Amino acid sequence: MLRAWCRTASITTLGEILSPARITAGAIRLGMQVLLAACLWRALYVTKAVSGGVTREQAVTYAVIAVLMMRIRTANRFYARDSITQHVQYGTIVYWYLRPLSAQRYYLLREVGDQLYGCCWAAVGYGLGLATGIISYPSSAEAAEAFAVSMLLGQSVLYYIALLTDQVCFWTVKNASTREIIVFARNLLSGGFAAIWFFPHWFQDLSAFLPFEYTMGVPISFYIGKSPPGSLPMATLPAFLWIGVLAVVTRLVWIRAGERVVSQGG
Amino acid sequence: MKGFLRFVAAWRLALRIVALNFRAALEYRGELLVNICLGIAWQTSVIVFVTVLLGRFNGVGHWPARVVMLIAGVRTLSHGLYAIAFDRHFQLSTLVQEGRFDAFLFRPMPVYRQVQLASFPMNAIGDLCVGVAMFWLAIARADMSWSLGRVGYLCAAVIGCTLMEAAILNVFSSFQLQAPSASNWGIWLEELIGIFGIYPLSILPGIARIGFTYVLPLAFTAYLPAAVVAGRTSGLGVPAIVATCAPLVGLLTFLASRLIWNWRLSRYTGVNG
Numbered sequence: 001m002l003r004a005w006c007r008t009a010s011i012t013t014l015g016e017i018l019s020p021a022r023i024t025a026g027a028i029r030l031g032m033q034v035l036l037a038a039c040l041w042r043a044l045y046v047t048k049a050v051s052g053g054v055t056r057e058q059a060v061t062y063a064v065i066a067v068l069m070m071r072i073r074t075a076n077r078f079y080a081r082d083s084i085t086q087h088v089q090y091g092t093i094v095y096w097y098l099r100p101l102s103a104q105r106y107y108l109l110r111e112v113g114d115q116l117y118g119c120c121w122a123a124v125g126y127g128l129g130l131a132t133g134i135i136s137y138p139s140s141a142e143a144a145e146a147f148a149v150s151m152l153l154g155q156s157v158l159y160y161i162a163l164l165t166d167q168v169c170f171w172t173v174k175n176a177s178t179r180e181i182i183v184f185a186r187n188l189l190s191g192g193f194a195a196i197w198f199f200p201h202w203f204q205d206l207s208a209f210l211p212f213e214y215t216m217g218v219p220i221s222f223y224i225g226k227s228p229p230g231s232l233p234m235a236t237l238p239a240f241l242w243i244g245v246l247a248v249v250t251r252l253v254w255i256r257a258g259e260r261v262v263s264q265g266g
Numbered sequence: 267m268k269g270f271l272r273f274v275a276a277w278r279l280a281l282r283i284v285a286l287n288f289r290a291a292l293e294y295r296g297e298l299l300v301n302i303c304l305g306i307a308w309q310t311s312v313i314v315f316v317t318v319l320l321g322r323f324n325g326v327g328h329w330p331a332r333v334v335m336l337i338a339g340v341r342t343l344s345h346g347l348y349a350i351a352f353d354r355h356f357q358l359s360t361l362v363q364e365g366r367f368d369a370f371l372f373r374p375m376p377v378y379r380q381v382q383l384a385s386f387p388m389n390a391i392g393d394l395c396v397g398v399a400m401f402w403l404a405i406a407r408a409d410m411s412w413s414l415g416r417v418g419y420l421c422a423a424v425i426g427c428t429l430m431e432a433a434i435l436n437v438f439s440s441f442q443l444q445a446p447s448a449s450n451w452g453i454w455l456e457e458l459i460g461i462f463g464i465y466p467l468s469i470l471p472g473i474a475r476i477g478f479t480y481v482l483p484l485a486f487t488a489y490l491p492a493a494v495v496a497g498r499t500s501g502l503g504v505p506a507i508v509a510t511c512a513p514l515v516g517l518l519t520f521l522a523s524r525l526i527w528n529w530r531l532s533r534y535t536g537v538n539g
Contacts, residue, residue, distance in 0.1 A: 019447050021445065021447045021448055021450060021451065023445060024449045025450040025451050025454045026454075028454065029454045029457065032458055032461075032462075033461065035470070035471075035474065036462060036470075038463075039469045039470050039471070039474075040326070040465060040469060042469075043326045043327035043465075044323045044326060045324070046325075046327055046328070047323070048323065048326070051322060051323065052322070053300060068525070079447075080342075082466070095390075115298055116375050171281075172296070172297075174297055177297065177300040177301045177303075177389070178300055178305045180307075180308075181300065181303060181304050181307050182309060184304075184307040184311070185307070187311075188310075188311065188314065193311055193314060194314065194315070194318055194319055198318055198319065198322055199318055200318075252451035
């Protein structure tokens with residue numbers, strides 16, 4: 001059983017390995033984004049030593065880790081014709097409900113596999129960043145632990161948001177634009193483009209009410225030492241709440257979605 | 267005269283097809299609205315950068331905020347125009363893989379034009395709206411006198427930047443005719459131009475600056491012409507005359523890219539070889 005699960009989770013990775021063009025483009029893309037993030041933040045700090053409560057080195061580390069974390073969720077099942085939107089359009093979604101593996105479990109395994117594949121890219125980028133001195137080491141061992149815990153929670157939140165967006169297809173058939181908008185909102189509100197503390201207060205308040213900040217801004221703040229590791233429980237409590245709410249909602253939507261699925265021809 | 271009439275007829279037909287695509291999109295108003303919002307959302311990241319970061323740091327490197335805003339303004343407007351007129355490359359690989367592209371070869375219209383008319387990207391409306399807003403903001407804060415010559419050069423710069431972006435993506439999209447998986451390169455390039463295009467390239471290391479000027483000419487998609495408009499022609503990495511001729515370089519590169527596209531098309535054999 002475990003072997004079958006692992007094989008299901010590794011589908012995207014194996015598909016990527018079979019496409020050198022995609023691998024090469026992905027590597028160059030990530031390298032370029034890291035280069036720009038590092039150069040841009042160094043250039044912004046050229047006349048200031050500290051801004052927003054962080055030094056130049058902290059800001060560069062934040063920006064580069066944010067780029068690497070955004071890479072975790074860029075695997076795309078569209079190329080393999082295995083995204084929910086494609087299955088709904090082609091009518092092949094019905095097969096998800098005819099297999100011995102449930103649709104929910106299959107989606108979970110594919111998604112976890114995709115995230116692990118993305119994590120490999122991020123880990124390689126992180127190692128190279130440390131080796132070249134672009135990224136600083138965590139401010140302390142406790143900070144590294146807080147980063148790891150909060151990042152895991154953040155990835156769980158992102159999983160449920162992606163699932164909910166995909167589930168929309170059972171009603172709307174298409175979700176490409178919605179998905180792109182959510183990716184944009186995620187990158188903006190999570191502090192992916194620029195750390196939240198550079199934004200006006202109203203934006204920071206808005207961000208605190210949404211789940212996105214807990215996916216990137218909170219973990220990286222622990223990493224660079226902006227947030228003390230002792231504040232981990234309070235900082236991650238909203239993430240736990242979001243995971244609980246989203247888990248219940250997506251579970252209910254799976255049930256409603258299953259009732260809508262019909263084989264082609266009705 | 268005959269040639270002119272043929273030209274007008276071709277444009278009328280193209281506009282009729284665009285109108286039909288638009289009417290078809292109006293049948294799905296929810297999707298249409300989301301698509302327009304998508305264009306606005308992606309370009310809003312530029313406005314976030316300009317308002318949040320430039321407001322706090324007053325510039326990038328040794329470039330003052332007003333000049334960086336001008337680069338961003340030229341870039342977002344030219345990208346909006348590019349999105350309206352040329353941004354159909356993302357669908358080429360699907361057209362090839364599904365065999366629909368083969369039908370284009372037998373119709374009495376240039377294949378490249380058929381690809382451009384195959385659909386109308388509604389997100390382009392959002393791109394253009396944000397582009398106009400950003401451009402207006404940049405001009406308002408540019409703090410310079412606007413002579414007729416400078417206004418004329420700025421218009422030429424926007425058109426040249428539009429053509430340069432189209433040229434770069436034409437070349438890379440042509441590879442999709444033989445290898446559909448090359449579509450990833452197109453997506454990557456569009457993203458690359460989007461993220462690097464709004465910054466002064468002098469913040470990058472020397473090798474990257476040379477690469478983005480002479481190998482992949484991103485410098486011509488906003489940086490060089492906007493710097494000329496702002497009167498900063500030294501330290502650009504190219505002679506001042508080359509920077510000044512950026513709109514012309516954009517036009518010539520576009521024409522060359524069309525020749526490359528047609529050459530790749532002549533080698534097209536379909537997905538089954």
